[in-house]
Amino acid sequence: MICRQRPTTIAMKLKVILMLSLATFGAVSFIGSVSLAHAQAQVQVSMSLNDAVTIPAFVEKDLSAARVVGQSRLTMFFFKIYDATLYAPLGQFDKNKPFALSLAYLRDFDGADIAERSVDEMQDLGYTNNEQLTRWLVQMEQAFPNIAKGDVLTGMVDEQQHTQFYFNGEATYKISDPLFTQAFFAIWLDDNTSQPKMLKQLLGQSK
Numbered sequence: 001m002i003c004r005q006r007p008t009t010i011a012m013k014l015k016v017i018l019m020l021s022l023a024t025f026g027a028v029s030f031i032g033s034v035s036l037a038h039a040q041a042q043v044q045v046s047m048s049l050n051d052a053v054t055i056p057a058f059v060e061k062d063l064s065a066a067r068v069v070g071q072s073r074l075t076m077f078f079f080k081i082y083d084a085t086l087y088a089p090l091g092q093f094d095k096n097k098p099f100a101l102s103l104a105y106l107r108d109f110d111g112a113d114i115a116e117r118s119v120d121e122m123q124d125l126g127y128t129n130n131e132q133l134t135r136w137l138v139q140m141e142q143a144f145p146n147i148a149k150g151d152v153l154t155g156m157v158d159e160q161q162h163t164q165f166y167f168n169g170e171a172t173y174k175i176s177d178p179l180f181t182q183a184f185f186a187i188w189l190d191d192n193t194s195q196p197k198m199l200k201q202l203l204g205q206s207k
Helices: 057-062 111-124 130-143 178-189 196-202
Strands: 043-044 066-076 079-089 098-104 151-155 165-166 168-173
Touching: 057 098, 057 151, 066 196, 079 178, 079 196, 098 178, 111 130, 111 178, 130 168, 130 178, 151 178, 165 178, 178 196
Parallel strands: none
Antiparallel strands: 043 066, 066 079, 079 098, 098 151, 151 165, 165 168
C-alpha cells in the first residue's frame, strides 16, 4: 500500500470519503472511523434540474458551452456530506472529453483526509500501483485545502485529460496525468463506483 500510515478506512464512498466523505463530513474523527467502502451511503438528489442553475463563471470560462448534466447529494448516516454537480459542454457528458465535477461541502473537512480517502477509492477500483498512488497522494494534498462548510472543490478536465483543481473558483493545482484523471473521476463516474445511485443522478438518468 502507500508508504504512509492512514487513519482507519472509512465507510463511505469516497471510501472513506469520497464520496469523499463520509459522514466525514461529519466529523474528522467520525470520518476516520468508518469505512466508506463497506458502509452504504444514502444518496439523494440535491436539486431539481428543472430549476434554473447558475453556471459558475470559472466553469463557463474554461468549459465551452457548459451545462449541468446532473446533480446529487451524498449523505451518510443522516449526515449531509456534499452536493455534487457534473458539468459538460451542452450537458452531454463524455469521459474522454472536457467536463467538470464540483463538490459543495456541507461539513468541515481536512484536505489531507480527502486526499487519502481518494486513494482508498482508487485502490478499490483496481488502481494498485503503489508508486503511482503515492505520487497522486502528494499531488492531491497540494490540490485540496482544508474544507469548511460551504466551500466548493471542483475538478476540471481539459482536452488533454489533465485535471485542474479549483477551490471556491480559484485554481489551486493542476495534475497533468491522464491516468490520474481516469482514476480520480472514476470514484464518481465509473460503472464500478461504490455509489451507483449517485452515478445515475450525476448522469441525469435518475431523479
